[in-house]
Every structure is written in structure tokens, then in C-alpha cells.
Amino acid sequence: MTRRFTSSQLLLLAASFLITLGSFAVLPYMSVLLHERLGLGLGAVGAVLAMASLVQFGGGVVGAALARRIGLRATMLVALAVRTAGFACFVPGLGRPWLAVVALFLVSAGAALYLPANKAHLVAGRPAAERPRLLAASGSAFNAGIALGPPAAAPFVLGEPGVLFGAVAVLFALVGVAHLLLPEVPDEPSEATRSGPAGWSAGAVPFAYTILAVYVFMFFQHYLALYAIPRTSAGYYGVVLMGYALLLVVVQPLLADWTSKLPYARALRWGFGTLALGLATIATGGHWGIAAGAVLICLAEAVLFLRNDLAALERSPDPPATVFARQRLAAGLGASAAALLGGPLYATAERTTTASHFWLLAAAQAVTLPLLLALALGSRRPPPKPTPYPEASAPRR
Known part of the structure; x- marks a missing residue:
């Protein structure tokens, strides 16, 4: 069993880190932005965040169906385009609460589409013995972004949120372009689990x-x-x-x-x-x-x-x-x-x-x-x- 990551796996792991870094530069502060800057009541903020979480977690089933139809790489490209649009919408949304809510749902929908396809591409064609190492590395990449995103954004999130959202949108666009380098691979179960x-x-x-x-x-x-x-x-x-x-x-x-x-x-x-x-x-x-x-x-x-x-x-x-x-x-x-x-x-x-x-x-x-x-x-x-x-x-x- 090889212990070296392929170039495609390295790209996916780097993308996992950068995507989570950008997301957690913004998402942990959403309640503050929606309530204090945009003036939404706490009840409305709670309802919006609950629905966004439901979309982010439950929408993965839609992402899997899309991957079966158009492939893993194409699904990730669609997901990143949706998330890029979502973060870009936050810039004008800072003066329009309804647009900020739309932006949040776009970001959540993009996450739902992306994550199952990312993990499936990471383990595609690899023997079952390699999956623990690959999935653990993916988890580490995500958690590194979670750890570093909030402190990196703290100086900007309240003072210059438009700059922050714009920078995150550019980051997601660049990550999306990098995904064009990935090969298309079939989303198939391993031989050990076909029956x-x-x-x-x-x-x-x-x-x-x-x-x-x-x-x-x-x-x-x-x-x-x-x-x-x-x-x-x-x-x-x-x-x-x-x-x-x-x-x-x-x-x-x-x-x-x-x-x-x-x-x-x-x-x-x-x-x-x-x-x-x-x-x-x-x-x-x-x-x-x-x-x-x-x-x-x-x-x-x-x-x-x-x-x-x-x-x-x-x-x-x-x-x-x-x-x-x-x-x-x-x-x-x-x-x-x-x-x-x-x-x-x-x-x-x-x-x-x-x-x-x-x-x-x-x-x-x-x-x-x-x-x-x-x-x-x-x-x-x-x-x-x-x-x-x-x-x-x-x-x-």
C-alpha cells in the first residue's frame, strides 16, 4: 500500500483547507452580522441559521444525486460556483438583509453539494486499506481551516466585512479554477462492497x-x-x-x-x-x-x-x-x-x-x-x- 498522496489528492486536501479557512472566516460571525449590523431580531436570526444548517447538512443527498448524473468533478465545480456567488452576494447584502439571507443559503447549498463529491473523489479507485488515511487527512485539512479561519478574520469581520467577503469570494473562485485540473473519475463502490x-x-x-x-x-x-x-x-x-x-x-x-x-x-x-x-x-x-x-x-x-x-x-x-x-x-x-x-x-x-x-x-x-x-x-x-x-x-x- 502506497503512503504517498497523488497530485489529485493533494489538490483536494489543499482545497479542503482553503475552503474551510474561507468559510470559517465568515460563518462563525453570521449571528453577529445579521443581528447587530443588519438589524434582524434574534428570533429571525435563529430561524435563518437553523434553516441554513438544514440545507447544508440535508442537501448532501441532492449533491450525491447530481454527482451520479454529471460526475464528481462537475459537481464540485457547480458547488464552488454557487458558493462563490453566495460570498459575492454578501458584499451588496451588507446593506440589504434579504440579500444577505439569500447569500447565506447559497453558501450553505454550495457546501451541501461539494462535500460528498470531494470525499468520494478522494477515495475513488483506491483500495479499502487506504481509505482511513485519506479520510483522516481530509478531516485534518478541514479542522486546520476551522482553527485558523476565525482568528484570521477577526480584525476585519466587523470593521471591513465587505473586504472580507470579497476576498473570500475571490479565494473560492481560484479554488474552483484549480478544480479544472482534476481528472474525472467514476463514483463507484469498491469491489469489496458491490454485492x-x-x-x-x-x-x-x-x-x-x-x-x-x-x-x-x-x-x-x-x-x-x-x-x-x-x-x-x-x-x-x-x-x-x-x-x-x-x-x-x-x-x-x-x-x-x-x-x-x-x-x-x-x-x-x-x-x-x-x-x-x-x-x-x-x-x-x-x-x-x-x-x-x-x-x-x-x-x-x-x-x-x-x-x-x-x-x-x-x-x-x-x-x-x-x-x-x-x-x-x-x-x-x-x-x-x-x-x-x-x-x-x-x-x-x-x-x-x-x-x-x-x-x-x-x-x-x-x-x-x-x-x-x-x-x-x-x-x-x-x-x-x-x-x-x-x-x-x-x-x-
Whole structure:
């Protein structure tokens, strides 16, 4: 097995970094821009962001269908053109709220179209043994952009947002031109997974566990700021968040081979168990508890998310773009559930006892929900067909 990346893979990994860098130079500040600069009410801001998230995660199914029709490279080119148009629309949209909302939905739709095709092109034609390394490298590229995008944009996002949006639009246009260098490759499953029933049922188990994993994980993403900043400082929270992303950049490729060789059931136990331990550690509060909890959750993410994607690829004979689109849909469902349920849970814990109990409840869910899902899946398996008179094959003593 070769350990060297091809020129096409390097281009895709570089694009993943630059695209995420540009996106996260803008998207984390959208609530501030929509509310403070454009004057939208907080209720309207929440509704717009929720719908944009639904488009970004759920629209991957449309991206997979488009890839089947026009190919992976063409789908990525269309997606990048849509995202370029979206960021360009933000420039005049800074004076027109309706145009800014349209721009946000264009950006979200472009992400939905691009990501499944990007991952499918990355693993296209490669043996199954190389997929963990490639997907881990892709995850590292994305997380590097997530870590560096917000601090790079901070000096411009409120003072000169038009310049920032224009620069990001140019960046996306250049990345789109670079994609013309990619060869067109077929979006086909590997030989190891061609047989078997296609469709949703083939990947139902990793789909379900991905919903659970993202649901519990997003408690950390959505509500750590509310918990950490009053107990430490905004600066410390920013350091923890950046350190988390940079640690994931390093850890996920290092653990990729080990993760891929873990039996799926053991990987689920390890990942959800470590996630629960990290959430419980955050409940101790203080600088060390929050930092140690973030490290544990980082390790859980590195194993759990990659192993779910690999299991979905292994179990489904569908094209990779379709598999990755379904996994993104699962992530979107999990993130939406965390957003809907996490807020009331956090408010109840803070009002009735202490916010630390919110993290203990999240840790309890990381333990119990996978067990309940395993029981539910086990109860739906058909019983093995009985073999009549099994003792007849052995001579009587």
C-alpha cells in the first residue's frame, strides 16, 4: 500500500483547507452580522441559521444525486460556483438583509453539494486499506481551516466585512479554477462492497450511530462557551477551542490505521465511552477540568466519526458520494436534535441546580443511548433458522 498522496489528492486536501479557512472566516460571525449590523431580531436570526444548517447538512443527498448524473468533478465545480456567488452576494447584502439571507443559503447549498463529491473523489479507485488515511487527512485539512479561519478574520469581520467577503469570494473562485485540473473519475463502490442490498437499509446502523454521536458531541460544541467563559474567561475559551481543532489535526491521522482495524462494536464502545468521560470531566469546572474534558472529547471524535464513515462505506454497495451524503444527513439530524433539546436542558439545569449537571446528563446520554440503540437493533434481527435434529450428524454413544 502506497503512503504517498497523488497530485489529485493533494489538490483536494489543499482545497479542503482553503475552503474551510474561507468559510470559517465568515460563518462563525453570521449571528453577529445579521443581528447587530443588519438589524434582524434574534428570533429571525435563529430561524435563518437553523434553516441554513438544514440545507447544508440535508442537501448532501441532492449533491450525491447530481454527482451520479454529471460526475464528481462537475459537481464540485457547480458547488464552488454557487458558493462563490453566495460570498459575492454578501458584499451588496451588507446593506440589504434579504440579500444577505439569500447569500447565506447559497453558501450553505454550495457546501451541501461539494462535500460528498470531494470525499468520494478522494477515495475513488483506491483500495479499502487506504481509505482511513485519506479520510483522516481530509478531516485534518478541514479542522486546520476551522482553527485558523476565525482568528484570521477577526480584525476585519466587523470593521471591513465587505473586504472580507470579497476576498473570500475571490479565494473560492481560484479554488474552483484549480478544480479544472482534476481528472474525472467514476463514483463507484469498491469491489469489496458491490454485492448486497443497495439503499438506506445497507448503511442504517452507522447512520443511526452517527446521529447519536453528533447529537451528544454537539452539546460540547453548542454550550461549552456558556459554561466555560463565566468560569474562566473568553480568552481561555478561545485557546481551548483552537487547541482542540489543532489537536484533532494531528491526532486523527495518527490514529487512522488503529481506528480502521478496530472492530466496529469495540470502536463504538471506545468512542462513546471516551466521549462520556470527557463530558463528565467538563462538569468538574475550572481551567483544568474544561481543558482535560476537551482533550478526551477530541480523542473520541477522532475515532468515532471516522469509524462510522468507514463502517458506512464497508456496509453499503452504493457509490461513495451517496454514502457520504447520507452520513452528512445523519450529522445534520444529530446536530439539530442537540440544538433543540440542549438549550432547554441547559436552562433547566442552570435554573434548578447547577450547569455542571447538564454535562453529567450529557455524559449519561453518551452511555445509555448507544446501549438502547444496540438493544433496539438487536431485537429487529431475524432469529437464526433452526437446524432440525442437529445431533443426528454425530454418532450416538
